[in-house]
Amino acid sequence: MILVRFVGWLLLLAALVVLGRDVLVWHDTHVFEPVSLEELWSNLDRSSFDRFETAVVRTVAPWLWSGFIHVMLRFWAALTFAVLAFFFIWAGHPRDDRRRRRR
Numbered sequence: 001m002i003l004v005r006f007v008g009w010l011l012l013l014a015a016l017v018v019l020g021r022d023v024l025v026w027h028d029t030h031v032f033e034p035v036s037l038e039e040l041w042s043n044l045d046r047s048s049f050d051r052f053e054t055a056v057v058r059t060v061a062p063w064l065w066s067g068f069i070h071v072m073l074r075f076w077a078a079l080t081f082a083v084l085a086f087f088f089i090w091a092g093h094p095r096d097d098r099r100r101r102r103r
Contacts (some may be wrong), residue, residue, distance in 0.1 A: 001092045015081035022078060025073030037080060038073035 018035060026032045035043075042049045056065045 001094055004092030005011075006092075008085045008092060011081050011085035011088060015078045015085055018081060019078040034076045036074050037077045038070070040077045041073070063073060069085055 018040065022032070023035045025035075038049075053065060056069060
């Protein structure tokens, strides 16, 4: 459970970093254009993005890339990281079964 919460906190930190990047770009250009997961990934390591795309299209199914994965990668990175972070933090929260039995 601690590891799950730790991953959640790391994702929340990543969401804040990406949000900070988006705010700085907004401040400089006066246009709010949040970075997508696809753009973030390709800016960090374009070759791994291309290898992942090729692997999905060749080995799994081309429709999976164009119909689902590529659509999901167009989401706003900061919001996606934040939602995943809150899910991981919630899922890793210890449950107190004794309180439930008393009710």
